Amino acid sequence: MINPPPSGGLAVNLAGIAMKNPVMSASGTFGYGQEFARILDLNLMGAIVVKGISPRPASGNSTPRMVETPAGLINAIGLQNPGCDTFIAEYLPFLRQFQTPTIVNIWGTTLADYAEIAGRFEGVPGVHGLELNISCPNIKAGGMAFGIQPDMARQAIKAARRATRLPLIVKLPPHLFSIAEFARLAEDNGADALSITNSLPAMAVDIEQRRPILANITGGLTGPAIHPVALKLVWDAAKAVKIPIIGMGGIVSAREALAFILAGATAVAVGTASFTDSPR
Amino acid sequence: MLTEITPVVRQQGLGHDYYLLTLHAPEIARTVQPGQFVHLRVPGMESGILRRPFSVFKAEHDELTLLYRVIGQGTNAMRRLQPGEEVNLLGPLGHGFPPIEQDKFPVLIAGGYGAAALYLAAARAARRGMICMGASTATDILCSRDFQDLDWEVRLATEDGTAGTRGLVTEVLDQWLAQRPENCIPEFLACGPNGMLRAVSRRAQAGGWRAWVSLDRHMGCGMGACLACVQKVRKPKPDGSEEWQWVRLCTEGPVFESRDIIWDEND
Numbered sequence: 001m002i003n004p005p006p007s008g009g010l011a012v013n014l015a016g017i018a019m020k021n022p023v024m025s026a027s028g029t030f031g032y033g034q035e036f037a038r039i040l041d042l043n044l045m046g047a048i049v050v051k052g053i054s055p056r057p058a059s060g061n062s063t064p065r066m067v068e069t070p071a072g073l074i075n076a077i078g079l080q081n082p083g084c085d086t087f088i089a090e091y092l093p094f095l096r097q098f099q100t101p102t103i104v105n106i107w108g109t110t111l112a113d114y115a116e117i118a119g120r121f122e123g124v125p126g127v128h129g130l131e132l133n134i135s136c137p138n139i140k141a142g143g144m145a146f147g148i149q150p151d152m153a154r155q156a157i158k159a160a161r162r163a164t165r166l167p168l169i170v171k172l173p174p175h176l177f178s179i180a181e182f183a184r185l186a187e188d189n190g191a192d193a194l195s196i197t198n199s200l201p202a203m204a205v206d207i208e209q210r211r212p213i214l215a216n217i218t219g220g221l222t223g224p225a226i227h228p229v230a231l232k233l234v235w236d237a238a239k240a241v242k243i244p245i246i247g248m249g250g251i252v253s254a255r256e257a258l259a260f261i262l263a264g265a266t267a268v269a270v271g272t273a274s275f276t277d278s279p280r
Numbered sequence: 281m282l283t284e285i286t287p288v289v290r291q292q293g294l295g296h297d298y299y300l301l302t303l304h305a306p307e308i309a310r311t312v313q314p315g316q317f318v319h320l321r322v323p324g325m326e327s328g329i330l331r332r333p334f335s336v337f338k339a340e341h342d343e344l345t346l347l348y349r350v351i352g353q354g355t356n357a358m359r360r361l362q363p364g365e366e367v368n369l370l371g372p373l374g375h376g377f378p379p380i381e382q383d384k385f386p387v388l389i390a391g392g393y394g395a396a397a398l399y400l401a402a403a404r405a406a407r408r409g410m411i412c413m414g415a416s417t418a419t420d421i422l423c424s425r426d427f428q429d430l431d432w433e434v435r436l437a438t439e440d441g442t443a444g445t446r447g448l449v450t451e452v453l454d455q456w457l458a459q460r461p462e463n464c465i466p467e468f469l470a471c472g473p474n475g476m477l478r479a480v481s482r483r484a485q486a487g488g489w490r491a492w493v494s495l496d497r498h499m500g501c502g503m504g505a506c507l508a509c510v511q512k513v514r515k516p517k518p519d520g521s522e523e524w525q526w527v528r529l530c531t532e533g534p535v536f537e538s539r540d541i542i543w544d545e546n547d
Contacts, residue, residue, distance in 0.1 A: 031505030039283055039370070059526065064498050066508035070327045077507050080526065223329050275501040276321060276329050
């Protein structure tokens with residue numbers, strides 16, 4: 001396997017972000033932290049990655065937005081969020097009280113958006129890194145287009161890189177011609193780390209009603225069903241780049257997390273399992 | 281709000297795929313308010329990964345009782361739960377029904393097993409009221425005896441006429457509204473299909489009364505994080521005009537005042 005056995009302790013340094021352990025939340029499944037603080041001590045986490053933030057508020061998609069499928073779920077929330085200003089004023093202060101780094105997932109629909117949103121967190125207390133979402137399957141206006149077209153991805157990453165000195169994590173989609181090439185592209189254009197992977201484009205049909213279940217028609221598949229796919233992507237990317245990788249996709253126990261680390265990940269993010277599991 | 285590991289006390293079949301599941305859940309049973317729900321992790325359901333939300337039917341003597349119908353893989357797995365097996369619950373969740381004011385006459389409207397979500401509100405109401413229960417057929421009228429035991433008036437409607445008045449539950453409600461004493465100001469609490477809730481909402485609006493409705497949606501986390509279970513509601517602006525915003529059923533709901541809801545065309 002790629003990674004040597006650990007020399008002791010769970011602490012990791014992820015592209016300059018000091019984490020007490022390698023376990024993070026996956027963006028979009030953990031709200032802005034405060035939702036889960038009622039049942040979980042956020043100080044226990046390696047890092048908190050918040051739900052995607054855009055320069056301006058976004059209302060997301062119509063309902064139904066989620067459907068359960070075998071060993072997974074398909075969501076098409078559509079990146080509903082209060083926008084950057086409200087996030088900084090009303091959500092970020094809560095996160096500052098914890099000894100856990102906050103990583104802000106950011107997205108836009110134009111190149112100018114990517115530059116703007118990345119720049120907005122420069123010098124904002126309590127933000128330790130940015131995760132650049134170029135790969136959400138639920139935004140027609142651009143998210144995925146940036147993610148799967150190499151030229152667009154390059155420009156988006158460059159735009160964000162120029163706008164911030166914060167550690168920049170680029171989140172890559174699963175359905176690429178070559179994950180290795182894409183990972184190198186991100187690394188060459190200033191990414192400090194990679195998140196692998198996002199949800200898989202998917203859909204579900206109600207055969208009685210003869211129509212798609214999700215209002216958005218299509219969405220992104222997550223959960224245990226995608227773990228083997230994500231694992232192979234991490235394995236391939238880890239051989240292609242030197243920057244650290246955060247493995248995510250279908251972690252429901254330490255076993256999947258360890259598999260990601262053995263395949264080359266430096267840290268891991270738990271997503272859909274947060275909807276089901278809870279600390280006792 | 282908490283996580284509680286709750287042993288199954290008993291499982292009782294009511295026939296026609298309806299079941300009562302009673303759990304030993306002292307913490308949640310003590311704190312749950314009418315209209316709140318629990319998010320239940322079904323044990324042994326390997327391919328299903330989401331919890332299942334259930335209104336609390338009864339909460340007494342450290343025990344919670346949920347009324348459910350077997351409709352999919354989650355409830356099918358629930359049916360097999362045996363006494364002593366442990367179930368992981370999150371709860372109590374959400375905002376339920378507010379207490380009914382003393383000068384209002386409580387009128388509950390239930391569609392099918394929506395009645396279960398209304399029972400606690402009746403049991404804890406300051407005064408006795410009336411419940412209209414509707415379903416397609418008599419075997420889908422659930423827990424009418426429980427309301428009779430509270431000394432509430434129960435009026436039934438079935439679409440096929442096998443119990444009570446033949447027709448929709450709102451027809452029974454209309455009959456009552458037409459006959460009620462002039463000084464009786466009703467307050468509606470309703471749980472059932474969206475079409476029924478919307479019909480109740482229209483009557484409340486026409487009469488100038490308040491109606492509280494409990495909504496049902498696909499739900500993800502139950503914690504307010506995933507934004508799957510959202511509903512459009514009115515949001516007044518300072519200048520007197522109005523816009524809309526999303527609210528979360530699991531957090532701001534599942535009970536809303538009906539006049540705030542922006543109904544979907546399909547409702």
